[in-house]
Amino acid sequence: MGEKMKKATKESLIARAQAKKANEIKYIEYDCKAIGETLMIKKLPITRIADIMDMTEEDSLRANMELNAELIYASVPLFHDKELQEAYDCKEPTEIVMKVLDDDLGEMNRICNRILDMYGLADTVEDIKN
Secondary structure, eight states, rough: OOOOOOOHHHHHHHHHHHHHHTTTEEEEEEETTTEEEEEEEOEEEEHHHHHTTTTTOOOOOHHHHHHHHHHHHHGGGGGGGGGHHHHTTOOOTTTHHHHHTTTHHHHHHHHHHHHHTTTTTTHHHHHHHH
């Protein structure tokens, strides 16, 4: 068996809530091989992630690609920049993801896995896909 966990107390849960508030906006760095630069990924509310993951019931490559683009777009604040979108001739805001990443689906999957890992979901999504 694993380690024995401590019993939860009101004090420990209050301390946890206070620590969580102190780190409310969380960012992680992602070293993106496709562009040779580091992207900042923002941790979104879990309800937003759930909404994005529920956007499609299709199991096609195109549907997965669009879902990944939406997830990355929502999580990378830099991609919301209108000037950047104009520089890449984007008709839709989420097009910036594919254009910046040079249509690299592997890199998109790696970024998505990193995003989902922030929520403990990366392995779960892989299990569902398999």
